[in-house]
Amino acid sequence: MTDDPMCMPKIALVTGANKGIGYEIAAQLAGLGMTVLLAARDPDRGMKAAETLRSTGCDAHPITLDVTLPATASAAATKIARQLGRLDVLINNAGISGSLSQQPPGTASLDTVRAVFDTNVFGVITVTNAMLPLLMRSPAPRIVNVSSSVGSLTAHSPSGPMAWLPGSAAYATSKTALNALTVQYAKELREAGVLVNAADPGGCDTDLTRPTGFPVHRTAAQGAAIAVRLATLGPDGPTGGFFNDDGPVPW
Numbered sequence: 001m002t003d004d005p006m007c008m009p010k011i012a013l014v015t016g017a018n019k020g021i022g023y024e025i026a027a028q029l030a031g032l033g034m035t036v037l038l039a040a041r042d043p044d045r046g047m048k049a050a051e052t053l054r055s056t057g058c059d060a061h062p063i064t065l066d067v068t069l070p071a072t073a074s075a076a077a078t079k080i081a082r083q084l085g086r087l088d089v090l091i092n093n094a095g096i097s098g099s100l101s102q103q104p105p106g107t108a109s110l111d112t113v114r115a116v117f118d119t120n121v122f123g124v125i126t127v128t129n130a131m132l133p134l135l136m137r138s139p140a141p142r143i144v145n146v147s148s149s150v151g152s153l154t155a156h157s158p159s160g161p162m163a164w165l166p167g168s169a170a171y172a173t174s175k176t177a178l179n180a181l182t183v184q185y186a187k188e189l190r191e192a193g194v195l196v197n198a199a200d201p202g203g204c205d206t207d208l209t210r211p212t213g214f215p216v217h218r219t220a221a222q223g224a225a226i227a228v229r230l231a232t233l234g235p236d237g238p239t240g241g242f243f244n245d246d247g248p249v250p251w
């Protein structure tokens with residue numbers, strides 16, 4: 001046996017991993033031999049998802065974490081420190097869209113905007129900061145923020161390719177803010193060797209998109225692939241970028 005973390009299986013935490021893209025990211029990372037912690041706000045849903053993954057031979061474990069409740073993030077970090085001692089990969093995947101009818105900018109409900117930012121932006125800061133001390137114990141830490149093309153200002157400007165989508169003061173702006181956070185974390189953590197990037201999964205068929213009626217053409221597993229790629233970057237990989245399967249996405 002060796003205690004050299006370079007030689008040990010990597011340990012990954014995925015938030016919102018009980019279903020959808022998060023579950024598929026966890027499955028794909030586990031498929032690469034990582035120990036995967038499936039973070040879920042509902043303990044039963046997390047346990048069921050981890051059991052499903054374990055039944056396929058993966059090293060998968062549930063952990064309770066509601067990204068809007070800082071106490072659950074620090075409790076999760078304490079548990080990981082005690083049981084595993086470090087974290088190599090953090091995937092900030094948990095996200096909500098909020099009611100689409102309550103976010104056209106001119107009539108937006110501030111409660112909806114706040115709730116979406118609470119999960120998609122403030123939740124990422126909460127979880128990242130709780131996990132940073134554990135990531136700093138990794139020889140090659142990676143953070144991936146699951147963003148969206150709807151966060152691209154270029155795509156959503158009135159002359160951009162996504163101008164046909166209704167305006168959104170909550171979900172779209174939360175993903176733009178998440179992209180900004182990605183850059184700021186990448187800048188702060190560059191010297192420490194932490195690569196921080198944002199992933200755009202593309203439109204995938206999940207519980208988040210189904211009620212919207214917007215056309216989507218990808219499976220959750222296809223959407224997971226870019227986050228997995230960014231989670232497994234080599235030491236010369238990019239940091240502070242925004243990527244989909246085809247390469248960089250315009251900010």
Ligand SMILES: NC(=O)c1ccc[n+]([C@@H]2O[C@H](COP(=O)([O-])OP(=O)(O)OC[C@H]3O[C@@H](n4cnc5c(N)ncnc54)[C@H](OP(=O)(O)O)[C@@H]3O)[C@@H](O)[C@H]2O)c1
Pocket residue numbers: 015016017018019020021022040041042045065066067068093094095096119123146147148149200201202203204205206207208209216220
């Ligand atoms: N689907 C797409 O086309 C698409 C495109 C671009 C980006 N994305 C992004 O991809 C990520 C995953 O979305 P998805 O499509 O897989 O949606 P999903 O199937 O609805 O899954 C969302 C996950 O986030 C969890 N979650 C929500 N609020 C949480 C909280 N406060 N604490 C912890 N977990 C929480 C959910 O848990 P519960 O089961 O308990 O609700 C669920 O596990 C999101 O960040 C989304 O914005 C999705």
